[in-house]
Amino acid sequence: MPTALITGITGQDGSYLAELLLEKGYTVVGMVRRSSTVTFERIHHIQDQINIIQGDLHDQSSLVEIIEEYEPEEVYNLAAQSFVPTSWNQPVLTGEVTGLGVTRLLEAIRHVNPKIRFYQASTSEMFGKVVEVPQKETTPFYPRSPYGVAKLYGHWITINYRESYNLFAVSGILFNHESPRRGLEFVTRKITNGVARIKNGLAKELRLGNLESRRDWGYAGDYVHAMWQMLQQPTPEDFVIGMGETHAVRELCELAFKHVGLDHSKYVIQDPKFYRPAEVDLLVSDPSKAHNILGWKPRVSFEQLIQKMVDADMDRMSESIGKVY
Numbered sequence: 001m002p003t004a005l006i007t008g009i010t011g012q013d014g015s016y017l018a019e020l021l022l023e024k025g026y027t028v029v030g031m032v033r034r035s036s037t038v039t040f041e042r043i044h045h046i047q048d049q050i051n052i053i054q055g056d057l058h059d060q061s062s063l064v065e066i067i068e069e070y071e072p073e074e075v076y077n078l079a080a081q082s083f084v085p086t087s088w089n090q091p092v093l094t095g096e097v098t099g100l101g102v103t104r105l106l107e108a109i110r111h112v113n114p115k116i117r118f119y120q121a122s123t124s125e126m127f128g129k130v131v132e133v134p135q136k137e138t139t140p141f142y143p144r145s146p147y148g149v150a151k152l153y154g155h156w157i158t159i160n161y162r163e164s165y166n167l168f169a170v171s172g173i174l175f176n177h178e179s180p181r182r183g184l185e186f187v188t189r190k191i192t193n194g195v196a197r198i199k200n201g202l203a204k205e206l207r208l209g210n211l212e213s214r215r216d217w218g219y220a221g222d223y224v225h226a227m228w229q230m231l232q233q234p235t236p237e238d239f240v241i242g243m244g245e246t247h248a249v250r251e252l253c254e255l256a257f258k259h260v261g262l263d264h265s266k267y268v269i270q271d272p273k274f275y276r277p278a279e280v281d282l283l284v285s286d287p288s289k290a291h292n293i294l295g296w297k298p299r300v301s302f303e304q305l306i307q308k309m310v311d312a313d314m315d316r317m318s319e320s321i322g323k324v325y
Helices: 012-023 041-049 060-070 084-089 091-112 146-165 187-199 220-230 249-259 288-294 302-324
Strands: 003-007 027-032 050-054 074-077 117-123 168-174 206-208 239-241 268-270
Touching: 003 012, 003 060, 012 027, 012 041, 012 220, 027 060, 041 050, 050 060, 060 091, 074 091, 084 091, 091 117, 091 146, 117 146, 117 220, 146 168, 168 220, 187 206, 187 249, 187 302, 206 249, 220 239, 220 288, 239 288, 249 268, 249 302
Parallel strands: 003 027, 003 074, 027 050, 074 117, 117 168, 168 239, 206 268
Antiparallel strands: none
């Protein structure tokens, strides 16, 4: 029975990946930071099947001790300061965790067991101010946020360790992937939660930033399959993972409100307060390499994803109202 270590296991991707690996018979070790406010909501239903251990990407010794004790065959680094707007307010923290944290983990692997297969969660935000459309593995990077810059460091240090020390280390360049487990700070969940609140009479408007920004949105539950598939290949390679289609924030709003019988134009307000200092206007993937080599294909469409998220927030809202009243 293989063992996998997942950093960031309490996040959206970590929870879906843990489910997948448990289904495949893995022993799953989940690393969490020491904190009085750690929430296990996303993995509560499988928590008794996971070894939850404390560790920190700031702390090299804790990473070494975890790898020595649990002897994982695979390590998935999903931990990061991953909210783009926060990266402008906390750029140094973002760099320490999202950038240097990758190096500390790779160093631990190199010294303890260089045969471990390593997955790094890279991001389409590294493309930033895109130089070609669509974006593929060979597209030059031009990050437009401290988060994108930090992720780019993590991406390149992964390649560097692969080439310098012959590690099986790969990066998945994942485009935006969402789910009902997404945090409320992300625009997709902010919209679907806003729809549920407005439909239930708990809010009258929804304030958002640039409605014309376009993203390539897919379902997180599909994307974790690609992560696992990358580590099963005979040779380590990086892959772009996405839907290969782009949608505006405005279109997302229209679909979400329409799903509950409302007209988004009556409730959505574009507020400059939510604009980014440097905007990424258009991200769209070319996932043909993943299709051809991994055999990976998404199963949930953009429309199905938004409906799934709205339905989940409507259910949460009904449950919440029931508890209150």
